Amino acid sequence: MGDSMLNHILSEYYIPNYILVPESEAKKPPCVPSCPVLVFINSKSGGQLGGNLLSTYRSVLNTNQVFDLGETKPDKVLHQIYATLGSLKQRGDGFASAIESSLRIIVAGGDGTAGWLLGVISDLKLPHPPPVATVPLGTGNNLPFSFGWGKKNPGTDRQSVFSFLEQVKNATEMKIDSWHIIMRMRAPKEGSCDPIGPLELPHSLHAFHRISQTDKLGMDGYHSFRGGFWNYFSMGMDAQVSYAFHSERKLHPEKFRNQLINQGTYIKLGCTQGWMFGSLFRPSPTNIAQIAKVKVMRKQGQWEDLKIPRSIGSIVCLNLPSFSGGFNPWGTPYRKKFLDRGLTPPFVDDGLIEIVGFRNVLHGLVLLAPNGHGTRLAQANAVRFEFKKGAANHTFMRIDGEPWKQPLPADDETVVVEISHFGQVCMLATPLCRSRSMHDPSSPTACYNEDNNSSDEGDSPDDLEEKRKFGAADSFKFPDEFDISYLS
Numbered sequence: 001m002g003d004s005m006l007n008h009i010l011s012e013y014y015i016p017n018y019i020l021v022p023e024s025e026a027k028k029p030p031c032v033p034s035c036p037v038l039v040f041i042n043s044k045s046g047g048q049l050g051g052n053l054l055s056t057y058r059s060v061l062n063t064n065q066v067f068d069l070g071e072t073k074p075d076k077v078l079h080q081i082y083a084t085l086g087s088l089k090q091r092g093d094g095f096a097s098a099i100e101s102s103l104r105i106i107v108a109g110g111d112g113t114a115g116w117l118l119g120v121i122s123d124l125k126l127p128h129p130p131p132v133a134t135v136p137l138g139t140g141n142n143l144p145f146s147f148g149w150g151k152k153n154p155g156t157d158r159q160s161v162f163s164f165l166e167q168v169k170n171a172t173e174m175k176i177d178s179w180h181i182i183m184r185m186r187a188p189k190e191g192s193c194d195p196i197g198p199l200e201l202p203h204s205l206h207a208f209h210r211i212s213q214t215d216k217l218g219m220d221g222y223h224s225f226r227g228g229f230w231n232y233f234s235m236g237m238d239a240q241v242s243y244a245f246h247s248e249r250k251l252h253p254e255k256f257r258n259q260l261i262n263q264g265t266y267i268k269l270g271c272t273q274g275w276m277f278g279s280l281f282r283p284s285p286t287n288i289a290q291i292a293k294v295k296v297m298r299k300q301g302q303w304e305d306l307k308i309p310r311s312i313g314s315i316v317c318l319n320l321p322s323f324s325g326g327f328n329p330w331g332t333p334y335r336k337k338f339l340d341r342g343l344t345p346p347f348v349d350d351g352l353i354e355i356v357g358f359r360n361v362l363h364g365l366v367l368l369a370p371n372g373h374g375t376r377l378a379q380a381n382a383v384r385f386e387f388k389k390g391a392a393n394h395t396f397m398r399i400d401g402e403p404w405k406q407p408l409p410a411d412d413e414t415v416v417v418e419i420s421h422f423g424q425v426c427m428l429a430t431p432l433c434r435s436r437s438m439h440d441p442s443s444p445t446a447c448y449n450e451d452n453n454s455s456d457e458g459d460s461p462d463d464l465e466e467k468r469k470f471g472a473a474d475s476f477k478f479p480d481e482f483d484i485s486y487l488s
Contacts, residue, residue: 013037020064032098035169039066042109045137052156075120103130110138111401118425131173133428142231142322148430171428176348180422183225185415202402229399236314239396243403288312291390297382306378312357321434329356329374347438351421352379387415
């Protein structure tokens, strides 16, 4: 490929400095790029791959449009760039207007890194938020896999980057649901939950102090956290294995430099955490039914109890058709089962979340079969877990790949986790996309219930205010000393 042809191709993605760097001279390229991109890379993801990919992107694009998340926080970058674009548009700059309308974002890292960017974009509350393409640099890579970007770590050479940029230019936009999560718990009397854990709570759960006046837990001595997720919330055995993996990676980072080695370690931990045969012949001593009361909201404002079989040791609230490295726990029910149980196809933009249970790791292996799936429990537009003093003093939870060890009540108190639909973000999808939209003619449409919506009717003003900035940059803002190598 000649230099002139190469320069012509790269000009389709190029953003000039006067948009990226404040107070720069307004030097405009001869033509408007058809697919201007901002690239955010977790340089500590994928062992050496993140750093190598950062170097390659900076060598083929304007260095100032490629950002190392270990050095620059995305909320600051996007706020500054969109402020500049707004100012230029007010002065009649047609080039800036064209950049804003066609801008696309590339984020390279694990699912946690991608979720960080999605949260920041949600907080911008733009009329037309930029769609996001994800480069799989993590271990599970569920977000990239859901939208056709693969789950294997990519090549970092120039040709691989050119190929990916071409895919981004040709990708289609797809809306997906965002999910708000709020957790309330009594403040621990002493110390943290676990000194070994890489994160006491995932970065996507942000502490806040104002509590709704109507909230029964709105009293002194309780901590409240809110945040958001786009793929899944899980609790139980899978989160325990993930927690063990993250803890081991923090203690021995030198052992986690290769995706295949990471995946092998993950499987080994799954077999050594006591979940392989724990409930094969009898219920697990830490089954979900013993530690939590679960409620779902199928119709706005109407909570109902969800019966959880005593054999279930893990529960997953799933938004996308990829979990634990590409498996689909919900599967594809037969049409008759849709009708009999009032289920709808698992669309990613219908305001419903799929709730699936697993007995043990052995049960999880059914996902390897062509039509394998977990125990389908419900679909809902809100889920509520209530924990009281019971059979265990802690459990494990996980949001989009980020696990933590959650203390459970020891006295007459309650821990509440509530998940509800709130808004959407825009992803970029390739022809290999596994996710399905309710607006896509090629997607199955049987039994879709138009009454399932994400209206906030019935929410109190306080509740709406809590949700308003659920995925805010403030929620996803890392402390300056945080090491993003612990992010998936």
